[in-house]
Amino acid sequence: MKKILILICSVSIILGLLPTSPIHAATVNPKKLLEQKYPREVVTVSKSVDLNGDNKKEHLLITDSGNFYLINAKGVIVLIDTNYYSDEEPTIHILNISAKEKHVAVTLDYLPSNTELLVYKYQNGTLKKKLSVMGDVGINISKTGEIMQLWKSHYPEGGWEIAVAHYKWNSKKDKYVGSGELPR
Template identity: 90%
Template sequence: MKRILALLCSIAMVGFIFNPSYVDAATVNPKTLLEKKFPRERVTVSKSVDLNGDNKKEHLLITDSGNFYLINSKGVIVLIDTNYYSDEEPTIHILNISTKEKHVAVTLDYLPSNTELLVYKYQNGTLKKKLSVMGDVGINISKTGEIMQLWKSHYPEGGWEIAVAHYKWNSKKDKYVGSGELPR
């Protein structure tokens, strides 16, 4: 009888230790975590990165239904945005703004040449949108996080030329500041 009781206690303790609600978020596969909570979602794009310098990774996920999720380092799943559809697979970029700050940029490509760029800053366990631009001709992102938007400036009589707008993060203003030929 004592052996059976000891065996049952051992099984109960193992079950308690390995219960998913008690597993550290850093050890769980982010795709599995999201798909377990939202069974109809299928992750198509994912990236893991430490956004706030706490040596714990945050997980960025885009699903086939066009939803953009963040799983913060505490394992909390946050829906950031919807309608992330494009002709090509969306791309997640990490912008190194400074040694202590990184931003998340997502590019959505639409054929034949349009690119939409959405840039987010990590704040209080979620992502806040800081910039949204469309490049009719394209978008270029430098390693330092400077953004170049190439767009079509149309002539009144017809035709167009390439115009270039530059965006750089201004930490004092907490926003991206544009220069050059900004779209009207």
């Protein structure tokens, strides 16, 4: 009995001394994980989602300093972009492109009516920017991932009307393809 107890204690001590692997790091609170590595960063927006269908969640975080981070399923923290400032809190959207593919969209609102949209595709443990548009009037995103950009088409003599551009993901071209009235 003493030998078993000593063996259990020894194994638990040895396991306690081993460094935590990145895979275990991904299971902890993503906000705390980011704040441990970057103590000055304060997370204001976060979302956790399985982006690639591997049943492991990736974590998306935007901080009060305007930085956008991804913590992938292996627990690796990746700085995706900076200067994510807006008049209202940024919003993270998940676009269901297909049963196996999801994209990450971030909207940044600027008063009185402008909305900037940045769309990313998850590739090789990071996010790659695939679309960046500004909606003078607004941006609408459908559940299927189609994006509608509402912008001001100005008349030469003054004034404007609302123009509408549509963007849809084309997997063969690996990009969003625009149709309708695209901004010049």
